[in-house]
Amino acid sequence: MFDIKVLSKADTEKLLKMNDVINVVENVYRSKSENKTCVFPLIFHEFEPGVADMDIKSGWLKESNIFGLKLVSWFGENVKKDLPALIGAIMVMDSTTGVPIGILDGAHITGMRTGAAGALGAKYLARPDSKTLLIVGAGHVSTFQMAATLLLFPDLKTVMIYDPMNFNTAITKAETIKDTLKNNFDIKVDEKVKFTAVSDIKDATGISDIIITVTPSRKPIIMKEWVKPGTHFSCIGADMSGKEEIDPEIFRDARVFGDDITQCINVGETEIPVALGIISKEHIAGEIGDIISGKTTGRENNDQITIFDATGIALLDLATAKLALDEAKRNSMGSTVDL
Amino acid sequence: MFDIKVLSKADTEKLLKMNDVINVVENVYRSKSENKTCVFPLIFHEFEPGVADMDIKSGWLKESNIFGLKLVSWFGENVKKDLPALIGAIMVMDSTTGVPIGILDGAHITGMRTGAAGALGAKYLARPDSKTLLIVGAGHVSTFQMAATLLLFPDLKTVMIYDPMNFNTAITKAETIKDTLKNNFDIKVDEKVKFTAVSDIKDATGISDIIITVTPSRKPIIMKEWVKPGTHFSCIGADMSGKEEIDPEIFRDARVFGDDITQCINVGETEIPVALGIISKEHIAGEIGDIISGKTTGRENNDQITIFDATGIALLDLATAKLALDEAKRNSMGSTVDL
Numbered sequence: 001m002f003d004i005k006v007l008s009k010a011d012t013e014k015l016l017k018m019n020d021v022i023n024v025v026e027n028v029y030r031s032k033s034e035n036k037t038c039v040f041p042l043i044f045h046e047f048e049p050g051v052a053d054m055d056i057k058s059g060w061l062k063e064s065n066i067f068g069l070k071l072v073s074w075f076g077e078n079v080k081k082d083l084p085a086l087i088g089a090i091m092v093m094d095s096t097t098g099v100p101i102g103i104l105d106g107a108h109i110t111g112m113r114t115g116a117a118g119a120l121g122a123k124y125l126a127r128p129d130s131k132t133l134l135i136v137g138a139g140h141v142s143t144f145q146m147a148a149t150l151l152l153f154p155d156l157k158t159v160m161i162y163d164p165m166n167f168n169t170a171i172t173k174a175e176t177i178k179d180t181l182k183n184n185f186d187i188k189v190d191e192k193v194k195f196t197a198v199s200d201i202k203d204a205t206g207i208s209d210i211i212i213t214v215t216p217s218r219k220p221i222i223m224k225e226w227v228k229p230g231t232h233f234s235c236i237g238a239d240m241s242g243k244e245e246i247d248p249e250i251f252r253d254a255r256v257f258g259d260d261i262t263q264c265i266n267v268g269e270t271e272i273p274v275a276l277g278i279i280s281k282e283h284i285a286g287e288i289g290d291i292i293s294g295k296t297t298g299r300e301n302n303d304q305i306t307i308f309d310a311t312g313i314a315l316l317d318l319a320t321a322k323l324a325l326d327e328a329k330r331n332s333m334g335s336t337v338d339l
Numbered sequence: 340m341f342d343i344k345v346l347s348k349a350d351t352e353k354l355l356k357m358n359d360v361i362n363v364v365e366n367v368y369r370s371k372s373e374n375k376t377c378v379f380p381l382i383f384h385e386f387e388p389g390v391a392d393m394d395i396k397s398g399w400l401k402e403s404n405i406f407g408l409k410l411v412s413w414f415g416e417n418v419k420k421d422l423p424a425l426i427g428a429i430m431v432m433d434s435t436t437g438v439p440i441g442i443l444d445g446a447h448i449t450g451m452r453t454g455a456a457g458a459l460g461a462k463y464l465a466r467p468d469s470k471t472l473l474i475v476g477a478g479h480v481s482t483f484q485m486a487a488t489l490l491l492f493p494d495l496k497t498v499m500i501y502d503p504m505n506f507n508t509a510i511t512k513a514e515t516i517k518d519t520l521k522n523n524f525d526i527k528v529d530e531k532v533k534f535t536a537v538s539d540i541k542d543a544t545g546i547s548d549i550i551i552t553v554t555p556s557r558k559p560i561i562m563k564e565w566v567k568p569g570t571h572f573s574c575i576g577a578d579m580s581g582k583e584e585i586d587p588e589i590f591r592d593a594r595v596f597g598d599d600i601t602q603c604i605n606v607g608e609t610e611i612p613v614a615l616g617i618i619s620k621e622h623i624a625g626e627i628g629d630i631i632s633g634k635t636t637g638r639e640n641n642d643q644i645t646i647f648d649a650t651g652i653a654l655l656d657l658a659t660a661k662l663a664l665d666e667a668k669r670n671s672m673g674s675t676v677d678l
Contacts (some may be wrong), residue, residue, distance in 0.1 A: 001348050001423075001444065006676040009340050040382050043397060045406075045436060054437065056408060058382060058395060067384075069395060069410065071430065075438025084340075087437045089678060091410065091428065095386060098393065098412025098426045103442055105340065141646045335676045337345040339428060339444045 002099055003077050005325055007334040009105040015327040016112050018147050018185055021320055025116040026292060028061065028319045029259070033289030036062045037315050052074050057314035060095055061213060061322075066094040070106050070317045082283065090321045098337060102325045106317065109324065113316040116143025117259065118212045118234040121308025123152045124291045124298045125257065126232035130209035131157045136222065136245065137215035137237060138148070138163035138173040145212045145236065147185045150193070153210070160198045160208065170197035202226045213237050213245040213269075224249040229303040235269035239311050246307075248273040253297070254305040257288045260313050268311040341438055344664055346673040348444040354666040355451050357524055359484050360659055364455040365631060367400065367658045368598070372628030375401045376654050378599060390415050391442035396653035399434055400661075407431040409445050409656045429660045439678060441664040445656065448663065452655040454483025456598065457551045457573040460647025462491045463630045463637045464596065465571035470496045475540070475561065475584065476554035476576060477502035477512040477668050483517060484551045484575065486524045489532070492549070499537045499547065503560050509536035512659035541565045552576050552584040552608075563588040574608035585646075587612040593644040594637070596627045599652050607650040 007015070031037050043056040058069035072088040079085055088106020093099060122130070133149055135142050138161050146159060161177075163170040174197040181187040196203040205211065205226040212234045215221065224247045233254075237245050253275035258264030261284055265274050273279050288308055291298045299306050328334040346354070370376050373442075382395040397408035411427040418424055427445020432438065461469070472488055474481050479502050485498060501507040513536040520526040537543040544550065544565040551573045554560065563586045572593075576584050590612035599605030600623055604613050612618050627647055628639045638645050667673040 001446075002426075003618070006345070008677045025652070030491065040384055040395075041380070043379050043382065043395075045377065045379055045399065045405075047399070054406065054432075056379075056382075056395065056397060060384065060386070066518070067386075068394065071432070073432060074437075075437045078436055081436065083436055083438065087341075087439070089430065089439050091430065093393075093412060093428075096414075097415045097417055097420065097422055098391070099422065100428050103678070107340075182370065195457075251596075303529065337674050337676055338347045338349075339345065339442070 002339045003336050004100050004240065005102045005334050006337055006339050007102065007104040007324055007328055009108050010322050011328065011334045012105060012108040015324045015331070015333060016108070016320065018112065018115065018151055020323060021112045021188055022116040022119065022148055022151065024319045024323050026120055028315050029120065029289035030292040031063055032040065032315065033287055033293040033295055038296065039313060039315065057136055059314045061315055061318055063091050064319060064322055065095050066092050066113055066318055066322055067095045068087065070314050072106060090317055092318060092321050092325065102321060104321045104324060109165050109317055109320045111141060111144040113320045114141060114236060114312065115148035116311040117316065118145045118236050119148030119152045121234035121288060121310060122149055122210045122232055124288060125306035125308055126210045127230055127297045127299070127302055131155065132160070132207055132209045133158070134160045134162065134208035134211045136162050136164070136211065136213040138169040139214065141214045141236065142173065143177065143180055145214055147187055149210065149212065150187065150189055156193055159193060159195045160203050160204045161195065162198050162204055164217065166201050167197065172206055173197070212262060215245055216243065216299050217245045218242055220244055220247040222246045227305060232306045234308045234310060236310050238267070238269040238271070240267050244269060244272045248276055248278050250305060251279045251307065254307045255300060256284050256307045256309065257286055258284060258309040259288055259311055261287055263311045263313070268309040270309045342675050343439050343678050344441045344666055344667055344673050346441065346443040346663055346667055349446050350667065350673045351444060351447040351663050354670070354672060355447070355659065355662045357451065357454065357526065359662060360451045361455040361458065361487055361490065363658045363662050364452055364655050365459055368459065368628035368652050369631040370400065370402055370633040371654065372626055372634055377412055378654065391654065398653045400654055400657055403661055404434050404660060405431050405657055405661055406434045407657050409653050411445060429656055431657060431660050431664065441660060443660045443663060444548055448656055448659045450480060450483040452584065452659045453480060453575060453651065456649040457484045457575050458491045458656065460573035460627060460649060461488055461522045461549045461571055463627060464647055466569055466641055467639070469546045469611055470494065471546055472497070473499045473501065473502070473543050473547035473550045475501050475552040476549065477509040478553065480553045480575065481512065482516065482519055483551055486520055486526055488549065488551065489526065489528055492675035495532055498532060498534045499543045500534065501537050501540050501543055503556065505555055506536065506538050512536070526607030556583065556584045557581055559583055559586040561585045562666045566644060571645045573647045573649060575649050577606070577608040577610070580610060583608060583611045587615055587617050588610050589644060590618045590646065593646045594639060595623050595646045596621035596625055596630065597623060597648040598650055600625055600626055602650045602652070603648045607648040609648045
């Protein structure tokens with residue numbers, strides 16, 4: 001009855017350019033600050049704690065006339081079955097008629113919008129003259145962070161990669177990242193940018209202007225006394241109660257922004273500093289969209305520590321999915337099915 | 340990355356037989372009573388009150404190894420645009436891996452499982468010698484109720500159809516229903532069964548053994564004093580706070596079952612009798628699945644009034660969708676897409 005576009009992971013990989021995704025994510029953050037969006041309650045179910053769970057995130061983008069959902073499953077045992085542990089599917093509907101318009105694989109879209117989110121935190125909060133980026137966590141997500149941040153900070157000179165679990169992962173990532181960015185993201189990194197795997201997180205922290213954390217850690221990896229004045233943190237990994245990547249004491253004197261304040265306090269990097277009473281909810285300066293929309297200012301001086309806590313919101317997935325659907329239409333890509 | 344079966348409304352119409360859907364729905368009710376299912380919280384959003392809304396219902400069927408969701412939109416203005424007001428889409432995933440296995444149109448599946456639900460209420464609660472069925476509400480959903488109930492009660496002699504909004508709708512339905520059941524459901528109704536449109540709901544109520552209500556009413560259509568002893572009600576229409584189809588006083592001395600007790604008290608026909616204090620929560624004898632699983636008994640004597648409050652649960656949609664997917668595989672039907 002309805003013709004629906006279906007886009008596979010491979011389709012979304014071909015269709016999405018990081019620069020466009022950054023624009024889309026920036027617009028969603030602005031719209032959210034201007035009350036032009038609506039985030040519906042999160043559904044979360046653990047099939048078996050620590051082994052398998054799923055969540056359904058949904059919402060409405062009023063200006064784009066779309067609503068929809070992303071269902072993400074995590075089945076830790078899947079690797080043994082030669083299947084990805086994390087599987088996502090996105091459904092997009094027209095919010096003027098309710099008609100479904102697209103169904104998309106969620107894996108690549110999640111990576112792209114998460115990379116854009118971390119980099120936008122740096123764009124609005126890091127010192128504009130930042131030269132040194134430290135990526136904490138050398139997994140799949142880190143690639144997207146580097147792709148987006150290099151686009152927004154063309155003057156970066158050094159990218160350090162630290163992996164708390166396995167130094168070899170960081171080495172491999174540092175060796176292959178230029179090729180990956182060229183081949184998979186169509187991003188040609190300037191010769192002057194050096195990628196280095198680092199094994200001493202204390203020393204690396206002390207010379208970093210921008211630190212992006214993308215680990216599933218449940219205890220701090222970076223301590224406050226290692227951080228130099230003026231450093232910016234984009235904290236990406238914490239998206240579930242109990243997860244934390246940086247010393248909660250760093251929050252005490254920092255200027256803190258989130259993507260969705262309620263969600264940040266419930267499940268983000270901000271959860272533990274608030275729970276410990278290190279900061280109150282009122283200490284949070286706002287949502288990142290409030291800077292973009294001009295409601296508030298970001299960094300106040302060059303010595304301030306800034307933090308962007310990005311927990312991930314379905315609106316980013318929906319807007320990125322819409323971008324992919326529009327591009328697919330323009331390029332006659334993807335499959336069409338009758339629902 | 341994953342091959343997913345997509346089934347359109349037309350596919351589900353061809354694939355699903357009412358007898359099979361009745362079996363599936365009966366099994367889901369039993370499983371729910373035996374704690375082999377899990378219903379996730381409902382998401383509901385009104386885009387514009389009374390004009391457009393959507394809900395997401397989701398859950399897990401442990402024995403069938405599936406979980407998933409149904410997203411249903413209702414856009415009242417769609418009729419002006421030549422679009423259906425109610426649009427549904429179902430996503431089914433494998434609950435051992437999280438891998439998506441099917442995406443299906445939800446309209447026909449919802450009709451089928453709702454018909455099965457109403458008829459199963461009658462199977463487990465109505466007098467087995469019931470001869471007279473009254474259908475209140477002559478809309479699209481009423482056809483499915485008649486299809487399923489005629490299969491489970493082959494000795495029915497009279498089916499009365501009443502429409503509270505428009506007598507002509509009831510007349511047309513009574514005139515066309517035999518052909519519809521034959522052509523669309525492959526159900527050949529015995530010659531002895533008479534279908535009659537009725538305009539006097541009081542008189543019709545007084546001679547009915549089984550009454551199935553399928554209207555969007557917000558005030559009682561049937562009053563207690565019209566009801567003869569031994570009548571069974573399957574109340575289908577109330578699925579939202581404020582909706583009611585029968586006099587709440589009917590609940591006072593009735594034996595009452597629901598499909599999901601919490602949901603019945605929140606949004607079903609049971610909401611108002613409980614809110615008014617006519618019955619307490621403890622007055623509810625159980626869920627329909629408790630009769631099927633043998634945990635409790637249904638009707639206790641031939642004079643008792645019985646009520647089945649069916650609010651609709653996503654588990655029925657998921658199990659019916661799984662049946663359609665299995666049939667599609669067996670018959671090489673539907674489309675397959677790569678997600």
